[in-house]
Amino acid sequence: MSKPDQFVLRLPADTQALMAEGARQMGICNSCRYCEGYCAVFPAMERRLEFHGTDLNYLANLCHSCGECYYACQYSPPHEFAIHIPQLLGAIRAKTYRQYAWPAPLANLFDSNGLFVAVALMAGIAAILLLATLFAGNGAALAEARPDGSFYAVIPHTAMAGVFGLVGLFVLVALLAGFMKFWRDAGENLAEFTRPFALAETLKDIATLKYLDGDSQVGCTYPGEQPSQARRWFHHLTFYGFLLCFAATLVGTLYHYGFGWQAPYGFYSLPVLLGTLGGIGLAIGPAGLWWLKVRQDPLTASPEQAGMDIAFIALLILTSLSGLALLAGRESQWMGSLLILHLGAVMALFISLPYGKFVHGIYRGAALVKYALERRRPGLDLGGD
Amino acid sequence: MRSSALSCKASARHPPQPWFRLGRSEPSAPAKRISRTDIPKQHESTTMKDPYACDVLVIGGGNAALCAAITAAEAGAKVTLLECAPRHYRGGNSRHTRNIRTMHRAPMHPLIEAYPEEEYYQDLLKITGGNTNEELARHVIRTSEPAIAWMRAHGVRFQPSLGGTLHLGRTNAFFLGGGKALVNCYFHAAELLGVKVLYEAEAVDLEVKNNRFTSAIVRKDGAEMRIGARAVVVAAGGFESNLEWLEDAWGPAAKNFLIRGTPYNMGKMLRVLHQRGAEAIGDPKQCHAAAIDARAPKFDGGIVSRVDCVSLGVVLNRDGLRFYDEGEDFWPKRYAIWGRLIAMQPDQIGYCIIDRKPIGRFMPPVFPGFKANTIAELAQKLGLPVDIVVKTIADYNAAVVPGQFDHTIMDNCHTRGLAPEKTHWALKIDAPPYYGYPLRPGITFTYLGVDVTPRAQIKMKSGDVAENMFAAGEIMAGNILSKGYLAGIGITIGTVFGRIAGEEAARHVKA
């Protein structure tokens, strides 16, 4: 039997060389086209005859490294054509995250993403602890049991809202700036982005995770060679869990400012129900994605993505578990510590959104909008083969 | 001695052919040829142990073999499958395919409209010049319709006609991911059914007594073993990877052929079957050959090495002269004759020349064309006689009759007063830059095979029918395809006859 390393594609680290390799591989795919039905990458590729850096950045963000086109490729290494699209596009995608990061110097945070997330977590916890001790006066007050589960006795609402509001604002600006860089690099203008049909198509693709379905309901070749729906379902749990938690926060804010109702809310109140459901999704989903990731066929894995994937997943799990624990223990003497842990994790999650795996949602979403726009534009007419 | 005589794989490395020497023949290394009679004697040894004994032994790992193995296993037979390639390169030529031609009376995903039996049969008659076995052909055509459901049930997924192949949307069903995805599904299905798959296991001989198969001699891991079975299905493809054999059939010209598919179809089983008394069918010179880029690898270049601008330009030979009407018909209908046309030119090479105008109107080629700002410079880059090329193009330009160019119809752009004329899509070649693509004959597969009954049993020269020996796929396709080719029928024949062979073999075993 051949040794495994002959199946490995060695990609250049240098950006220019990587883009040249990308153009080479896409050129071969473009005259083959056998994988056209798997995902959006191939139909988008077919609209082009040449592949510049900007085209490759766009195509890379349409790919989610499911592996289908690797297993199907008659030219995978050691064949001399050496085609390996999941690894190629995975490597380019990782580069785009750095390229579009704002402010630019923070792009370095992608390099050792695990370390960054760990530091962010510690800093987040420390900051919340500092806030809490500042207001509570002394550490002992934090360990008091509060039968009413009142968080604001530990950290006043204004302090909490102020800090998270500020961080949230920064994160929003950073993500928007990243999006603008991507959109401009893709050669599009903002007016196009707001075309309703394209947005609607994209939202539908995202809501159903259309491209994690392969075709005809069998799923994708992830983590291994046999198609499975596992990744799709775990991603759904993660995504909708995230949305539910977000919704819980919005409803809570509305209660607070709109109706003047103060937290804590009862177990069956809307914010707590939403948060609990979301938290459960956000615990099981990422755990499942982690479990799949560990099992991923090394032949289709993209080493450039691995670090940030795990860092993001771990942080999501910590956030959801600490949130659920806080809910369970909010009337005990652990409430103060749990609240600090949870808010610290949420803070780290916020801070790392623009500098971690979360950005895939922004660029992939934007790439899908471009894809929907492109499909309405006239394509090449190459006649028959 | 060339390794190909010893190993199950043709030597993939051919003498390097820098582009500037493409036009000149390579001095051929003296190679020892295996003669057709150089077949091993029947193996005598009885001491070899047989851990793989089974009911049905399937030889081959492509579409036909897999369909046979799955069908036999589903019928309850214990099946062993021998694939001489390593796992990564399993699947023979089938791993390079993309579609199956399927009869259908009504739209049937992914096929549109209808493609009735009679039309399919007439298409086949047209390309074979009427020379087909009607009984077998009609059987294949009729059984192709239910085959789609069977394929789906075994994991094969389909997709609408690929970009650039819309003309096939009615007749040919495309596999999602192409042929490698297809064989991946089948290998998985076979393994789930308990089929024992042996990779890098090459059948080198068959033991046949009184038209009955008893066992196969198999080379694996450098040693030989005997595998006994109560029936055998031979689905080991043609002999297209065997350069010596191609040279036997074609003469020295074969040295310049490229092999589009697997290097593993050495024709060993074909030769052994003929040697053991099977009736041969077909002409060793008949094959499917397309014109492909001369820079493609010697083996396994597959679909991407095609060059699709012939009908939009002119093709010159080594001497700088045109030799055939490039605009005779739509390219999809003509690409398969150009392999043969180029094989008949000196040094088996051609050069397709276009100017700027067709760029963006044909499927993108993998190898970029040679590019120059004048015809003379292009001729020089391609190693062609400059003066003659300049004159050929000038004469051609002078003969072009202006018309309305439209490459989607048989338009009225043609030449007048040339030999040969270009009858459609003839535009002047006068807008620099100019591009040149060197072309070689690319063999897809050979048609020489064994004669079979409609039950896929092998017919013997003695007039008997071998009760427990079956053949499927390329190795018997010559019964239906005497010459010419109908896109997608290779997989149809393999699927239909693979299933028949598997079913009949299992039935024989149980009887």
Ligand SMILES: Cc1cc2nc3c(=O)[nH]c(=O)nc-3n(C[C@H](O)[C@H](O)[C@H](O)COP(=O)(O)OP(=O)(O)OC[C@H]3O[C@@H](n4cnc5c(N)ncnc54)[C@H](O)[C@@H]3O)c2cc1C
């Ligand atoms: C580039 C290309 C594209 C094509 N596209 C299409 C298409 O789209 N549609 C279509 O219908 N046809 C297509 N064809 C033709 C098609 O590939 C064949 O007709 C078909 O695959 C034949 O199937 P098969 O199972 O008989 O042979 P193969 O798929 O070639 O399988 C033969 C198998 O036998 C094995 N083998 C050989 N000798 C031995 C031995 N001694 N012991 C053990 N194993 C052995 C080989 O390794 C191989 O696995 C294409 C061919 C090529 C080259």
Ligand code: SF4
């Ligand atoms: S990945 Fe391979 S099989 Fe798929 S389109 Fe590209 S070259 Fe073709």
Ligand code: SF4
């Ligand atoms: S890995 Fe999956 S998503 Fe990426 S290009 Fe291949 S088929 Fe498409």
